[in-house]
Amino acid sequence: MSITIKDVAKKANVSISTVSRVINDSKPVSDDIKMRVVKVIEELGYKPNPVARSLVTKKSRLIGVIIPDISDPYIAELLNAIEEVAKTYDYDIILCNSYGSLESEEHYLNLLRTKQVEGMIFLTYKLRTAHKDFFESTKMPVVMVNRDASELNLSSVSVNHFDAVYEITNKLFEDGHERIALIRNGKTSDVFGPSHLKGFEKAHETHHKYFDESMVFNGAFKLERAYDIVKQLIEMKELPTAIVATTDSMAIGAINCLVDHGYKVPEDVSVSGFYDTKIAQLYRPQLTTIKQPIYDIGAIAIRLLIKQINGDEKDKKHFYLPHELILRDSTRSLK
Amino acid sequence: MSITIKDVAKKANVSISTVSRVINDSKPVSDDIKMRVVKVIEELGYKPNPVARSLVTKKSRLIGVIIPDISDPYIAELLNAIEEVAKTYDYDIILCNSYGSLESEEHYLNLLRTKQVEGMIFLTYKLRTAHKDFFESTKMPVVMVNRDASELNLSSVSVNHFDAVYEITNKLFEDGHERIALIRNGKTSDVFGPSHLKGFEKAHETHHKYFDESMVFNGAFKLERAYDIVKQLIEMKELPTAIVATTDSMAIGAINCLVDHGYKVPEDVSVSGFYDTKIAQLYRPQLTTIKQPIYDIGAIAIRLLIKQINGDEKDKKHFYLPHELILRDSTRSLK
DNA sequence: TTGTAAGCGTTATCAG
DNA sequence: CTGATAACGCTTACAA
Numbered sequence: 083m084s085i086t087i088k089d090v091a092k093k094a095n096v097s098i099s100t101v102s103r104v105i106n107d108s109k110p111v112s113d114d115i116k117m118r119v120v121k122v123i124e125e126l127g128y129k130p131n132p133v134a135r136s137l138v139t140k141k142s143r144l145i146g147v148i149i150p151d152i153s154d155p156y157i158a159e160l161l162n163a164i165e166e167v168a169k170t171y172d173y174d175i176i177l178c179n180s181y182g183s184l185e186s187e188e189h190y191l192n193l194l195r196t197k198q199v200e201g202m203i204f205l206t207y208k209l210r211t212a213h214k215d216f217f218e219s220t221k222m223p224v225v226m227v228n229r230d231a232s233e234l235n236l237s238s239v240s241v242n243h244f245d246a247v248y249e250i251t252n253k254l255f256e257d258g259h260e261r262i263a264l265i266r267n268g269k270t271s272d273v274f275g276p277s278h279l280k281g282f283e284k285a286h287e288t289h290h291k292y293f294d295e296s297m298v299f300n301g302a303f304k305l306e307r308a309y310d311i312v313k314q315l316i317e318m319k320e321l322p323t324a325i326v327a328t329t330d331s332m333a334i335g336a337i338n339c340l341v342d343h344g345y346k347v348p349e350d351v352s353v354s355g356f357y358d359t360k361i362a363q364l365y366r367p368q369l370t371t372i373k374q375p376i377y378d379i380g381a382i383a384i385r386l387l388i389k390q391i392n393g394d395e396k397d398k399k400h401f402y403l404p405h406e407l408i409l410r411d412s413t414r415s416l417k
Numbered sequence: 418m419s420i421t422i423k424d425v426a427k428k429a430n431v432s433i434s435t436v437s438r439v440i441n442d443s444k445p446v447s448d449d450i451k452m453r454v455v456k457v458i459e460e461l462g463y464k465p466n467p468v469a470r471s472l473v474t475k476k477s478r479l480i481g482v483i484i485p486d487i488s489d490p491y492i493a494e495l496l497n498a499i500e501e502v503a504k505t506y507d508y509d510i511i512l513c514n515s516y517g518s519l520e521s522e523e524h525y526l527n528l529l530r531t532k533q534v535e536g537m538i539f540l541t542y543k544l545r546t547a548h549k550d551f552f553e554s555t556k557m558p559v560v561m562v563n564r565d566a567s568e569l570n571l572s573s574v575s576v577n578h579f580d581a582v583y584e585i586t587n588k589l590f591e592d593g594h595e596r597i598a599l600i601r602n603g604k605t606s607d608v609f610g611p612s613h614l615k616g617f618e619k620a621h622e623t624h625h626k627y628f629d630e631s632m633v634f635n636g637a638f639k640l641e642r643a644y645d646i647v648k649q650l651i652e653m654k655e656l657p658t659a660i661v662a663t664t665d666s667m668a669i670g671a672i673n674c675l676v677d678h679g680y681k682v683p684e685d686v687s688v689s690g691f692y693d694t695k696i697a698q699l700y701r702p703q704l705t706t707i708k709q710p711i712y713d714i715g716a717i718a719i720r721l722l723i724k725q726i727n728g729d730e731k732d733k734k735h736f737y738l739p740h741e742l743i744l745r746d747s748t749r750s751l752k
Numbered sequence: 753t754t755g756t757a758a759g760c761g762t763t764a765t766c767a768g
Numbered sequence: 769c770t771g772a773t774a775a776c777g778c779t780t781a782c783a784a
Contacts, residue, residue: 086761097771102763112769129531133477134761136468137776152496153695158488165487165514174532177512179500196464197509305699334699341701360488361696364640364669366676421777432755437779444780447753469777472760 085126094122105130136198145173145387146194146202150182155359156376157205160227163380164203171388173200182207191216201387203227207303209234209273223390225383229273230400237390237398239383241405243274246372247281247326249407250354254324255289258416259352261322263315265301265308265332278328297322301332308335316343323351323416330355330362333369337412352413367411375403420461429457440465471533480508480722481529481537485517490694491711492540495562498715499538506723508535517542526551536722538562542638544569544608558725560718564608565735572725572733574718576740578609581707582616582661584742585689589659590624593751594687596657598650600636600643600667613663632657636667643670651678658686658751665690665697668704672747687748702746710738 087105091098096115103109104119111119122128136142145168149157165175176199178190187206191213194202201223206213209229217224217234224236231238247264254262266278279298286293301308308327315321316339327333333355337347347353347367355362358373382401389395426433431450438444439454446454457463471477480503484492500510511534513525522541526548529537536558541548544564552559552569559571566573582599589597601613614633621628636643643662650656651674662668668690672682682688682702690697693708717736724730 088761098762099764099771099773100769103770106763108763110769115770131472131533131761132531133468133471133533134776135763137466137472137761137778138763140776142468152487152500153490153493155488155490158490158493161487161512162514165512174528175512177496177500177510179497193509196467198466198468331699338699338701361699364666364673364696365700366673423777433778434755434757434780435753438754441779445753450754466777469760470779472762472777473779475760 084131085128086131087128090119090122090126090128093126094119140198142198142200143173144176144197144199145384146176146178146190146197146199147205148178148180148187148190148194148202149205150180150207152177152179155361156357156374159359159376160205160380160383163377164384167381167384168388173388180206184208184210184212188212188216195220195222201225201391203383203387205229223387225387225390227379227383232398232400235398237386237395237400239379239386239401239403240274241372241374241379242277242402243328244277244281244284246356246405246407247278247328248284249281249405250326250370250372251282251285252288253407253409254326254352254354254413255285255291257352257414259322259324260291261294261297262324262326263297263299263322264326264328265299265311265336266328267301267303267332274328282326301327301329301335303329303332305331305335305338308332309339312336312339313343316340316345321345321351324413325351325353327354328356330357330359330369330371333371333412334361334365337365337367348412348414354413358408362408362410370410370413371408373406373408375405379403419466420463421466422463425454425457425461425463428461429454475533477533477535478508479511479532479534480719481511481513481525481532481534482540483513483515483522483525483529483537484540485515485542487512487514490696491692491709494694494711495540495715495718498712499719502716502719503723508723515541519543519545519547523547523551530555530557536560536726538718538722540564558722560722560725562714562718567733567735570733572721572730572735574714574721574736574738575609576707576709576714577737578612578663579616579619581691581740581742582613582663583619584616584740585661585705585707586617586620587623588742588744589661589687589689589748590620590626592687592749594657594659595626596629596632597659597661598632598634598657599661599663600634600646600671601663602636602638602667609663617661636662636664636670638664638667640666640670640673643667644674647671647674648678651675651680656680656686659748660686660688662689663691665692665694665704665706668706668747669696669700672700672702683747683749689748693743697743697745705745705748706743708741708743710740714738 087098087101091101103111104116180186205227226238228240264282299311333353336353355369355371358371362369362371422433422436425436438446439451515521540562561573563575599617634646660671668688671688690704690706693706697704697706
């Protein structure tokens with residue numbers, strides 16, 4: 083039996099409406115009454131019941147976050163940011179881990195809707211028609227992270243993957259590498275796949291190198307896949323002098339394979355990653371990688387969402403945040 | 418304007434109580450009426466409003482989880498488990514990241530209470546009187562993870578840290594190591610600190626080795642601290658042949674320092690970690706470590722909590738789960 | 753077995 | 769500026 087607005091009203095000798103007004107600052111209340119009420123609230127340690135409040139306002143102060151994998155450090159850091167700034171706006175996070183499965187994503191999408199979340203942040207490896215349908219059918223504010231969702235008429239935020247891959251590939255060519263392999267995420271699944279490829283291609287163009295399609299591989303986000311790809315390369319004696327991976331994990335998979343087969347990184351092969359997750363620095367050799375402003379991405383995403391919730395931001399668009407090429411010890415210049 | 422119980426009642430030509438009864442299966446309803454109602458619910462796609470429901474039942478189907486750091490892979494995996502089994506019991510998780518700060522923890526403790534969560538799982542580096550006070554003053558079901566909280570009359574679950582440290586130290590002595598350093602978490606902060614120390618000491622006893630207190634260091638959970646500790650050891654030419662760290666991160670910090678200073682692991686020094694987080698396998702050399710059944714720990718914690726919520730489990734106690742010594746490449750036998 | 757009606761703790765409308 | 773009072777959508781005695 084915790085204390086309610088009624089108790090406060092009674093003890094302060096005012097109506098519950100007046101109490102409501104002072105706690106919400108919604109309508110003018112004379113100073114002396116206000117003080118009296120505030121004092122009683124203090125004394126009683128009264129806290130408004132958010133459930134009752136939600137029932138009438140239709141606002142839950144809850145934001146749903148659907149992600150494919152909490153244990154992915156990239157996502158963890160994103161979550162940090164989301165959670166932290168949400169708190170400053172007095173929102174709470176309901177966390178949903180989908181494991182990337184469509185079924186589970188759909189489950190959560192519906193769950194969050196019935197839980198009356200005011201908006202959601204959505205991260206998925208694959209974007210499908212089921213998602214589109216959901217987002218179209220509900221006018222729920224949604225922002226997507228690390229994915230350009232303007233086609234769905236949703237806001238989204240990410241770095242410019244084209245530029246990023248272009249930059250690292252370019253750098254490698256400048257350093258005298260002649261043959262470079264690209265291990266990118268996936269085929270159709272990853273929206274940035276095409277951007278990665280284009281950036282990679284463009285760098286070849288810039289440096290007048292022959293673009294060899296057989297040097298483009300599909301790592302499927304997996305360390306193990308990257309490992310296998312490099313193993314094949316070794317067995318076929320097709321090992322290039324540099325490998326660009328579009329994920330730190332895949333870079334590590336590649337390096338692990340190289341090391342396990344007696345090659346040295348970066349002496350024999352240069353390998354670069356993507357994201358600058360924690361492990362990029364922990365690992366030896368430390369990874370050359372594309373650093374994303376992960377925290378900022380999360381922070382902007384959640385701010386964007388809150389703006390949408392408040393109706394302050396009507397037009398949806400994609401936001402690009404700047405990346406940074408971090409040169410560490412896993413790549414070297416041949417010159 | 419979503420559809421409510423009233424709409425269903427009207428369309429099915431029954432009272433709202435009847436509808437309520439069929440959705441909750443709370444009181445007998447004649448078969449034909451039940452069928453009629455179910456059909457209407459289907460047709461209308463009616464979903465009960467959980468907020469209204471909570472207001473009257475005082476149940477939120479929400480569980481609060483307070484953790485110090487999402488980006489810690491150990492915690493991430495724990496969260497995985499918690500989230501997953503909570504879902505099967507139809508509970509949702511409200512995630513609170515405290516960064517280990519007491520202020521923030523207290524904030525969340527109170528927040529969760531006013532949000533009417535039905536119970537909480539609490540993870541903290543330091544346990545303080547403020548926590549105790551909170552837990553004593555509220556009868557909220559709470560279970561603590563990776564910490565023995567029986568002193569607080571709370572349930573808790575973890576592996577047996579004494580045994581774990583004993584086992585790895587023992588193994589190292591058996592392998593012919595003579596001097597072993599221990600880098601453990603913290604001083605007063607970590608409840609398991611004493612257990613680690615005792616396990617370490619006991620192993621010396623078992624092998625009739627002189628126990629040198631100056632070989633016990635305080636790594637404060639930090640990779641960097643471990644790095645510095647080893648650096649000192651190197652400078653003082655006091656490097657032992659084996660180092661037991663009570664965290665994978667600290668083990669990696671130690672190895673990084675060794676490698677950066679030209680030592681080889683495990684050729685020159687053996688180093689072991691704790692937890693078997695993902696990085697233990699990714700890293701080269703792969704880490705010898707104590708594997709904890711992290712998923713199980715999380716799963717048991719949440720099940721325990723739900724039992725408590727349902728009043729099925731009255732007596733609080735600490736649950737030990739079995740650990741496993743995983744021998745990989747960062748340690749070697751001297752024999 | 754079914755319906756009526758009284759809450760749950762707020763906010764919001766409308767008089768005064 | 770203040771106070772009744774009607775919602776909000778649901779559960780649950782209490783009657784019928």
